[in-house]
Amino acid sequence: MRVLFLGDIVGSPGRKALRLFLPGLLEEFRPHFVIGNAENAAGGYGLTEKIAEELFALGLDLLTSGNHIWKREFLPYLARSERVLRPANYPEGAPGRGATVLEKDGRKLAVINLEGRVFMRALQCPFRTAAALAEELRLETPCILVDFHAEATSEKIALSWYLDGRVSALIGTHTHVQTADARILPQGTAYLSDAGMCGLRDGVIGMDRKQALEMYLTQVPRRLEVPKKGTVKAEGVFLELEEESGRALRIETFRREES
Structure with a gap:
C-alpha cells in the first residue's frame, strides 16, 4: 500500500503549492491514499468547509x-x-472524530489523529489513547497511520517507540519544519518527527517574517498573517506499507518548490 502524507497546509500559499505540485507527486508516487494536515489551511488558523472541499477536489482523501x-x-x-x-x-x-478507516479499491488504511501535551494543552494521554485505538482498529486493518500533532520532538519520538509494532507509521506535524530523521523502527513502524509544510518558503513557518521578527524583538503578542504572494513549497512523506502485516517497507520525505 502506498500513502502520500502532506505536511501542514498553511493558508492560500499552501493550497497553491498543492495545485502546483500535487499532480506531479501523484504521478511519481502513485499513492493509494493521500492525506494532509489542514488545521492551518484557512488564513493560517483553522479550516472552513469551503477550503476543505477545495482540498478534497485537489485529490486528498482525508x-x-x-x-x-x-x-x-x-x-x-x-x-x-x-x-x-x-x-x-x-x-x-468534543465535536468530530479522532480516527477513521479509509477504504478504496479493496484496501483499508486506518488513521489516528493525536495532539501532544508538552508545551500544549493538558489533554487526555496521547499514549494510552493511541494504544487503545490501535488495538481497536487492527481488528479492521493492520495498516494504521498516526498523525501526532505535537510541539516537542522528545514526545513524538517517545510515542513512536511506545507504538512500534502496533501501528504502521507515526508522522509528526505542527512545527512546520521538515526533519531529517525518517526511519523504520525495529518492529516495523515508520517514523518522522515532522513532515514539514505546504506554504510560503521564505516566511517564518508559513507566516509573514516581518511580523514574526517584530513580535520576537518587541515581545508584544500579535496574530501573524499569511502573505498572499511569495515562493511556495510542498513538503511531506511517502510511505509504502505491507498490507498483510501493516509493517512499513519504505519511508521517504519529499520537498518541491518553485524555481
Whole structure:
C-alpha cells in the first residue's frame, strides 16, 4: 500500500503549492491514499468547509488537524464530516472524530489523529489513547497511520517507540519544519518527527517574517498573517506499507518548490 502524507497546509500559499505540485507527486508516487494536515489551511488558523472541499477536489482523501481546528463556524461541518479528523485525545463531547478507516479499491488504511501535551494543552494521554485505538482498529486493518500533532520532538519520538509494532507509521506535524530523521523502527513502524509544510518558503513557518521578527524583538503578542504572494513549497512523506502485516517497507520525505 502506498500513502502520500502532506505536511501542514498553511493558508492560500499552501493550497497553491498543492495545485502546483500535487499532480506531479501523484504521478511519481502513485499513492493509494493521500492525506494532509489542514488545521492551518484557512488564513493560517483553522479550516472552513469551503477550503476543505477545495482540498478534497485537489485529490486528498482525508484531512487531519490539531490545536487550531476549533473555529466555531467550522464545528458543525467537523461534527458531521467523515473526512476531517480532530485529535482523538480531546475529552468526550468534543465535536468530530479522532480516527477513521479509509477504504478504496479493496484496501483499508486506518488513521489516528493525536495532539501532544508538552508545551500544549493538558489533554487526555496521547499514549494510552493511541494504544487503545490501535488495538481497536487492527481488528479492521493492520495498516494504521498516526498523525501526532505535537510541539516537542522528545514526545513524538517517545510515542513512536511506545507504538512500534502496533501501528504502521507515526508522522509528526505542527512545527512546520521538515526533519531529517525518517526511519523504520525495529518492529516495523515508520517514523518522522515532522513532515514539514505546504506554504510560503521564505516566511517564518508559513507566516509573514516581518511580523514574526517584530513580535520576537518587541515581545508584544500579535496574530501573524499569511502573505498572499511569495515562493511556495510542498513538503511531506511517502510511505509504502505491507498490507498483510501493516509493517512499513519504505519511508521517504519529499520537498518541491518553485524555481
